[in-house]
Amino acid sequence: MRRLLPQLVLRGREPRWLAPLLVLIAVTVVYAATAGPIRAAGANPAAAYERYVFTPLTNANSLTEVLLAATPLIFTGLAVAVAFRSGYFNIGAEGQFLAGAVGVSVAGLYLPDLPGPLAVPTALLLGVGAGVLWALLPALLRVRFGIDEVVTTLLLNPVALLGVQGLLNGPWRNSESGFPVTDDFGAGYEMPPALPGARVHFGIVIAVALALVIWLVMSRTATGVRVRAVGLSPRAAGFSGIGVKRVLFRSALVSGGIAGLGGACQVLGVGQQLTNEASGGYGYTGIVVATLGALTAVGAVLVALLLGDITVGAQNASLVLQLPPQMGDIIAAALLLAVVSVLVLRRYKLRRRPRHTTEVGAH
Amino acid sequence: MDLAYLALLGAMLTIATPLLLAALGELVCERAGLLNLGIEGTMYAGAFSGFAVAHQTGSPWAGLVAALVVGMVAGLFVGLLTIGLGVNQHVAGIGTTLLLIASCDFINRLQYGGGSVPKVPKFELLLKDTPVASQYLLTYVAFLVIAPVVFVTLRATGFGLRLRAVGENPEAADAAGVRVAGTRYAALAIGGTLMAAGGAFLTLALLGSFTLNITNGRGWVCIALVIFARWRVIPVVAGALLFAFVDALQLQLVITSAFSGVPREVMIALPYVVVIVALAVTGRNLTYPGAYLQPYRRS
Known part of the structure; x- marks a missing residue:
C-alpha cells in the first residue's frame, strides 16, 4: 500500500x-x-476576499489608506529582516516600536515650541535613539554572555507596553480630558502629508527610502556581505575573519533603531499624541512581513503593502459585512x-x- | 503581619500554577529538541476555549477538557510544521501564536460582540478559610501530581529516555530504533496539553471570565523559566515560584501606603524584569539540548 x-x-x-x-x-x-x-x-468567502484584496485598490482615497496602513509594517518588517539576516532573532520589534513612540513624545511634550523644520527631525532622532536603547540590553546579553535573544527581546515587549501605560496613567495623562493619552504635541510636530490632502504621511517616503538603503547595503557593500555571511554560517564567517559578535551586535541595534523610527513616524504621522494603542502588534506582524518577504528589503515593502491592503479591506469588511x-x-x-x-x-x-x-x- | 505573609504565600502558589503547567509543557517540548514558541498562543487558546465551552455547557470541567484537547491539537499542529515539514521553529512557533490569538479574538468578537464577556461557572477553592492551603484543585494537581510525574517520566521511564534521546542526538536515537518523529509529536502533544491547562487555569479558576490579552506574555515568561532552569524540572518549579512570589509581592505592595507613589505599571512589570535579571545572572554558558532547533531527516 x-x-x-x-x-x-x-x-x-x-x-x-x-x-x-x-x-x-x-x-x-x-x-x-x-x-x-x-x-x-455569515458572509460569503468570495465576496469577503474581494473586499479584503480588491476593494481597497479601487479608489484613490482608499489606496492612500493602504499606504498609511503599510507604513508601520514596512518599518517593523525591515527591522526584523535586518536582524534575522544576521541570524539575530530580534522578536522585540514590538517593544522597540513602542520605545520609539515614547521617544518622539519626549520631544513633543518637553520641547513644544521647537520650530517646524527642527521639530520633526529632532523627534525622529529621539525615536531612533529610544528604539536602539530598548534593543541594547538583549544585544549586550547575547554577545557578552551568550544569553538567547529570543527570550529577552520577547520579555521586553510587555514591559514596553506597561511602560507606555504607566506614563499615560501617570505623568503624561492628558491635562484637559484626563484620559490616558498625552496632550497634543506642538504644531511643528505634524509629519507633512506624503500626498496633498491625504492622511498618508511622509513616513511612507522615509520607509521606502530606508528600504532602498538597506537593499543597497545588503547587496552592494562589504558590510552586507559580512551580515549575510554571519547569518548563513557564523562559524564559517568567524573563520574567515569576520567579527561575528560585532556584526550581531550592530544588526541588533540597527534593527531596534529601525523599529523605533517606525514608532516615531507612526506617532508623528497619525494624531501627534501617544496612546495605549500606539502599536497594535506591528512588531509581531513585522515578523510575518520580513519572513514572507524572504528577509529582503524589497520583499518586505511588497508584503507590507499587501498586508496594508488586507488591513484596510478588513476594516471595510467589518463595516459592510459585519466580519x-x-x-x-x-x-x-x-x-x-x-x-x-x-x-x-x-x-x-x-x-x-x-x-x-x-x-x-x-x- | 503574619496573616499578610500567609496571604502572600497562598497567592504565590495560585499565581505560579499556570506558569508551572505551561513551563513544564515547554520543558517537555524542548527536551525533545523543539522550541515551541506557540506557547503564548496555546495558553491563550486554552484560556479562551476553556471559557467558551464552560459558558456553553455551564461546567468548568467541560471547559477544562475542551482546553486540553485544543492544546493537544495546537501542539500537533506545531509538530506538523516543524517535524513533518521542517519549517524553521522560530517562524512556526510565532506564526502559530499569532494565528491562535487572532482566531480566538475573532470567535470572541463573533460570539460576544467584543463588548463585555459573560461570567462563567468557575472552579471552587478547596479547603476554604485555611491559609495557604486554600487553593484550586488544579494547583494541587500541578504541584503534587504533574510536576513529579514529568520529573519521574523524563528521568526513569523508557519513554522519557527516548524523549531525551531524540532531543540530544536524533541520529543515534534513530539508529537505536527509536521513532524520532513519533516521539517528538508525542512531546508536542503533551506539551501543548499542559500549556493549554495553564491557560485554562486563568479563565476557569482565577477569573471566571475572559479578557483580551489575558495571557499577557506569560508564555514568554515560561520560555525564560525553562532556560533559567536549564531544562530541569525542579528548577522550573522553583523559577515559577520565584516569578509568582514577585508578582504576588507587587500585588500586596500596591495596596500598602509606603508604595502608593510607585506607578502600578512599574510594579506589574517587576516580575518580567526579575526574570530577565535572573536569566542574565544564571543563563551564561548554557548547554542547550543537543538537537535544539534542529529538524531531523534521515539522509
Whole structure:
C-alpha cells in the first residue's frame, strides 16, 4: 500500500516555475482554510476576499489608506529582516516600536515650541535613539554572555507596553480630558502629508527610502556581505575573519533603531499624541512581513503593502459585512505558515517509489 | 503581619500554577529538541476555549477538557510544521501564536460582540478559610501530581529516555530504533496539553471570565523559566515560584501606603524584569539540548 504513494526526494536545481506555483498553492490553502470561519460569520468567502484584496485598490482615497496602513509594517518588517539576516532573532520589534513612540513624545511634550523644520527631525532622532536603547540590553546579553535573544527581546515587549501605560496613567495623562493619552504635541510636530490632502504621511517616503538603503547595503557593500555571511554560517564567517559578535551586535541595534523610527513616524504621522494603542502588534506582524518577504528589503515593502491592503479591506469588511476585523490578522498569520510550509517543499520532488527494493530513506 | 505573609504565600502558589503547567509543557517540548514558541498562543487558546465551552455547557470541567484537547491539537499542529515539514521553529512557533490569538479574538468578537464577556461557572477553592492551603484543585494537581510525574517520566521511564534521546542526538536515537518523529509529536502533544491547562487555569479558576490579552506574555515568561532552569524540572518549579512570589509581592505592595507613589505599571512589570535579571545572572554558558532547533531527516 505504502509503495503506491510517491516518495519525496531531494532535488538538485529547482525549476523557475516551482516557487510561484507553491505560493499559489499556499494562497489556495489559506483561502480554503478561512472560507469556513468567514461563512460561519455569515458572509460569503468570495465576496469577503474581494473586499479584503480588491476593494481597497479601487479608489484613490482608499489606496492612500493602504499606504498609511503599510507604513508601520514596512518599518517593523525591515527591522526584523535586518536582524534575522544576521541570524539575530530580534522578536522585540514590538517593544522597540513602542520605545520609539515614547521617544518622539519626549520631544513633543518637553520641547513644544521647537520650530517646524527642527521639530520633526529632532523627534525622529529621539525615536531612533529610544528604539536602539530598548534593543541594547538583549544585544549586550547575547554577545557578552551568550544569553538567547529570543527570550529577552520577547520579555521586553510587555514591559514596553506597561511602560507606555504607566506614563499615560501617570505623568503624561492628558491635562484637559484626563484620559490616558498625552496632550497634543506642538504644531511643528505634524509629519507633512506624503500626498496633498491625504492622511498618508511622509513616513511612507522615509520607509521606502530606508528600504532602498538597506537593499543597497545588503547587496552592494562589504558590510552586507559580512551580515549575510554571519547569518548563513557564523562559524564559517568567524573563520574567515569576520567579527561575528560585532556584526550581531550592530544588526541588533540597527534593527531596534529601525523599529523605533517606525514608532516615531507612526506617532508623528497619525494624531501627534501617544496612546495605549500606539502599536497594535506591528512588531509581531513585522515578523510575518520580513519572513514572507524572504528577509529582503524589497520583499518586505511588497508584503507590507499587501498586508496594508488586507488591513484596510478588513476594516471595510467589518463595516459592510459585519466580519470581525481580526480576520485580517488570521489571514496574515495563515499566509505566513502556509507559505513557509510549502516553500520547504521546494527542495524536494515527487518520485515513484522504486519497485522490489526495501524502502530506505524518505522520512 | 503574619496573616499578610500567609496571604502572600497562598497567592504565590495560585499565581505560579499556570506558569508551572505551561513551563513544564515547554520543558517537555524542548527536551525533545523543539522550541515551541506557540506557547503564548496555546495558553491563550486554552484560556479562551476553556471559557467558551464552560459558558456553553455551564461546567468548568467541560471547559477544562475542551482546553486540553485544543492544546493537544495546537501542539500537533506545531509538530506538523516543524517535524513533518521542517519549517524553521522560530517562524512556526510565532506564526502559530499569532494565528491562535487572532482566531480566538475573532470567535470572541463573533460570539460576544467584543463588548463585555459573560461570567462563567468557575472552579471552587478547596479547603476554604485555611491559609495557604486554600487553593484550586488544579494547583494541587500541578504541584503534587504533574510536576513529579514529568520529573519521574523524563528521568526513569523508557519513554522519557527516548524523549531525551531524540532531543540530544536524533541520529543515534534513530539508529537505536527509536521513532524520532513519533516521539517528538508525542512531546508536542503533551506539551501543548499542559500549556493549554495553564491557560485554562486563568479563565476557569482565577477569573471566571475572559479578557483580551489575558495571557499577557506569560508564555514568554515560561520560555525564560525553562532556560533559567536549564531544562530541569525542579528548577522550573522553583523559577515559577520565584516569578509568582514577585508578582504576588507587587500585588500586596500596591495596596500598602509606603508604595502608593510607585506607578502600578512599574510594579506589574517587576516580575518580567526579575526574570530577565535572573536569566542574565544564571543563563551564561548554557548547554542547550543537543538537537535544539534542529529538524531531523534521515539522509
